[in-house]
Amino acid sequence: MESPDSSIPHVTQPPVATAAPAGAGTVRTTVTAPHGTGDGTDFTLVLAAPTIGSVVPNQGSVDGGNTVTLTGTGFTGATSVRFGTVAAAFIAVSATQVTAIAPAAPAGTVNVTITTPGGTSAGVPYTYVAGPVLSGVAPAQGPLAGGNSVTLSGTGFTGATSVHFGVNAASPFTVVSPTQLTASVPTGGPGPVAVTVTTPGGTSTQPVSYYYLGAPVLNAISAAFGQVAGGNSVTLTGTNLLQATAVRFGATAATTYTIVSATEIRAVVPPGAAGTVPVTVTTPGGTSNSVAYSYLGVPVLTGLAPDQGPSAGGTTVTLTGTGLTYTTAVLFAAVPAGFTVVSDTQLTTTAPPGAAGAVTVRVVTPGGTSIGLPYTRLDPPGI
Structure with a gap:
């Protein structure tokens, strides 16, 4: 074989930069040139561990089941999301976002972590909250128009997000302590409704009623x-x-x-x-x-006319005074007489028969009995 012509110049190709492919682990890298492919060398690709920037919401019911969004970096290829030691169902939305369904767990705080081929992230706190328990409402009744203030007692009220009277939300309401809150009752219809309190731990289920009453x-x-x-x-x-x-x-x-x-x-x-x-x-x-x-007031008599008449009675007498409207009796001494109320200041009566002499005339009303005025019965002429 002839040796290469030394007169032909040797051309050296400049190196070409290439990006490492996605993945993790050890791979063999080779270079292919016009003269052939080299034997290659081993190259280890190392991915950065994922990081969680936030967990929203960062609390929920001990029953789980709520959707939680994790944001951060390096989520590509995620293999698990854990709440404490418990694995959660999840969907990788992107390299920076994952949604997970919080599993059930006892009340308390756990760390949420995500694992990818690059490793496991540091934990971010997530708090499991027990659902509220409502034990009483005082007062337990009020007007249809609402607006009155009531006090709710129970447990687990911290972080309450709503208070409902039936389907109507109370606004405003104030969490006084984990065991007490006050609420302004909303408008409602007549009859009982269930009162509920909702917190990140869930909605109370105890049957506590409030009665809307129609005005008397x-x-x-x-x-x-x-x-x-x-x-x-x-x-x-x-x-x-x-x-x-x-x-x-x-x-x-x-x-x-x-x-x-x-x-x-x-x-x-x-x-x-x-x-x-x-x-x-x-x-x-x-x-x-x-x-x-x-x-x-007690009736008052100021005059009667005439102030005398035959002992045989029958004389029409006009009484004047005040407070006569509700007269219930006119008495000549102790003897009642018929009468007609003309106005609050006047009535007429018929003198009853009786022995000759002076008697006291009085008027009786629900306000009392008047002071009497004298009326004289006269014997017939010739007696």
């Missing part, structure tokens, strides 16, 4: 007037009267009342001043419309 309605009062000293009993009728918390005559509360049924209350009238006042009933559902009640 008053239709009538059995006696619409009485003396200023009070003490007389009246009956109020209407609807939604159960659980009444107050019966008021004007601004004065009746100290004694009895709830007979949802449609009836009996109350003892408190003292008051002469005049008409509104009577109302208050329940957790609100305050009723009013019915009128009149406090009556």
Whole structure:
């Protein structure tokens, strides 16, 4: 074989830079040139371990099942995601994002890690939270319009995200402590609804009820007037009267009342001043419309005419004064006489028969009995 012609110049090709392929482990690298392929050398490809920058959300229910998003670097080829020592189902979205389904675990904090061919990341904390337990609502009833404040008691309220009365969310609400929160009741319909509290640990499932009550309605009062000293009993009728918390005559509360049924209350009238006042009933559902009640002063007689007549009776006598509207009796001494109320300041009566002489005439109303005026019975002429 002839040796190469030394007159032909030898050309040396410059090296060509190439990028290492994806993967991990040891591979043999070779170079191919026009004269052939070299034997090659071993080359070890090392991938960087993955890093987790954030876990969102970073807490959830002990029951698991919620979706958690991991962001970071080096997630390509991920082989596992673990919450503590427990493997989670996951989907690799990209080299910087993975979504995982949190597995169930006891309450407490664990480290979330991701493993790739490059290694296992450092852990990022994830907290398992026990679900809230609701044990009571106080007060447990209120008006349809809502807006009243209630206190919820229980456990696991830290981080509460919502409070619901049936399907309606309470707003605002305040977490006072892990065992107590306060909430403004939303508008609702009449009847009971379930109250629930939701936290990152889940939603309470205990059957705690709140009752929406319609406002009371008053239709009538059995006696619409009485003396200023009070003490007389009246009956109020209407609807939604159960659980009444107050019966008021004007601004004065009746100290004694009895709830007979949802449609009836009996109350003892408190003292008051002469005049008409509104009577109302208050329940957790609100305050009723009013019915009128009149406090009556003791009637006053200022005159009667004529002030005398035959002992045989039959004389029409006009009485004047004040507070005569609700007159229930006109007495000549102790003898009742027929009468007609003309106005609050006047009535007419017919003198009953009786022995000759002076008698006292008085007027009786629910406000009391007037001071009397004298009326003289005369014997017939010739006696």
